[in-house]
Amino acid sequence: MSVAVRFVNVSRRFGAVRAVDAVTLDIAVGEFFAMLGPSGSGKTTCLRLIAGFEQPNEGHIEIFGETVEGVPPYKRNVNTVFQDYALFPHMTVGENVAYGLMIRGIGRAERETKAKNALAMVKLGGYEGRRPAQLSGGQRQRVALSRALVNGPKVLLLDEPLGALDLKLREQMQEELKALQKELGITFVFVTHDQGEALSMADRVAIFNDGKIVQVGSPPDIYERPQSRFVADFVGSSNVLSPAFATAHGGTAKWTSLRPEKIEVHAPGSPVPGPSAHADGEIKMISYQGAVTRFSVETGDTRLTAEMPAGAADFPEGDNVRLIWPKSAMVTMEDGA
Known part of the structure; x- marks a missing residue:
């Protein structure tokens, strides 16, 4: 398989705490990959290691074959969608989506066109002039997703992006995210503690516990053939x-x-x-x-x-x-x- 993200014996310590403990993992190009585990299991730290917000104490990380230890986040071809959306309240929806393009020096006309197309992709065409405060939680999440996608990342990182939504909207967004990922063909790495989300959306799931991956497999493999009592429970x-x-x-x-x-x-x-x-x-x-x-x-x-x-x-x-x-x-x- 072609590898989008590779971890080789990666560890990340915070003082005496080993948040990630000798993790080895390959995520395929175009795969919807979920990292699932309880709070403090290491899944979010792994996501931050891919994004460049954290650096490993040991081990090796590659993104599309390129070594990324020491490479800052803005030089990696990845983008992150956070649970709290992290939208600028003083900017319009269109300006929020186009912000990354502006930082990269892309001209106003081009970035406005790209922002409009990215918003249409997440069913928010015509919302460019609104403020984040005028949107529902689900709409703000779509704006955050659009802002991440407008830069054309090779890997999209999603850090519990549906956690703040109510059940009905969360289920709707699960379907939309999966359909969008299939349409775009981008590698999605999705962190969640919700096993229903992971099983319903992911091509493969890695189960984390105590900083280690305890099992990796397709949703049916994980559910039907748990390798440990922890996974079964x-x-x-x-x-x-x-x-x-x-x-x-x-x-x-x-x-x-x-x-x-x-x-x-x-x-x-x-x-x-x-x-x-x-x-x-x-x-x-x-x-x-x-x-x-x-x-x-x-x-x-x-x-x-x-x-x-x-x-x-x-x-x-x-x-x-x-x-x-x-x-x-x-x-x-x-x-x-």
């Missing part, structure tokens, strides 16, 4: 089965992930298909979540969570039930910690 929700429980139910003697939606809830004594496993237990809690209902079931010394389409299983709390799942849904993990 952080990306969606999972039943983490002990080696003893897994072995007793037809699995391997390793820590195992079993997603709740793979488990069906049936009446006691229901027949179990040949390639399936089962466990009998008592419903301790029911959580209605709109499209699905979650059942927390105590089976011996293990509590399992099952997820069924709403209305598909009509059992009250306290009922005894039989849980049935395909043995193939039990995914062994390299690390049960």
Whole structure:
């Protein structure tokens, strides 16, 4: 694959804290790549290392084959979209978008044309004369995106850009960002702590924890085949089965992930298909979540969570039930910690 961004054993320390710890990573040209992890996991520091806002203490970084250690942000062919938009309130929308072009010495007529085209790209044609205060949060985010794209960067960095938006608008912007990235073919590097955002938009996802990348893969790979308990718990929700429980139910003697939606809830004594496993237990809690209902079931010394389409299983709390799942849904993990 052609590489847009390459990290080779990159570390960044702040005093005694190792914010990024020996990260090695390749991001492909034209890829929508997500960095996902909890606060303090190192993902934002990696983004800042690409942007040039931070420099590595050890290791090597390349952008399109060029070494960038020591290269200032304005000399890198990347642009960043921030969560807080960082728009100039005293400037019009058009002036905000054209600001970077002005700094580069591009003439007024050309930068106004480019700004107008960039705003049309994000569905804000005709908004050039407005002030940021006259826009909604979603519109301000589009202006920030337009300002980053007008310079024609090879890599666009997005630092939790949808975090300040409400749920409905966030979902709409997710679709628009993905469509825009496909249309432009620019490499997008997207930082988020929201696993739904990462899974819905990215071609590949890197999961960060304690300054390290603990798994990289496509969204289905990450979700269906977590390699560690951390990934299983952080990306969606999972039943983490002990080696003893897994072995007793037809699995391997390793820590195992079993997603709740793979488990069906049936009446006691229901027949179990040949390639399936089962466990009998008592419903301790029911959580209605709109499209699905979650059942927390105590089976011996293990509590399992099952997820069924709403209305598909009509059992009250306290009922005894039989849980049935395909043995193939039990995914062994390299690390049960």
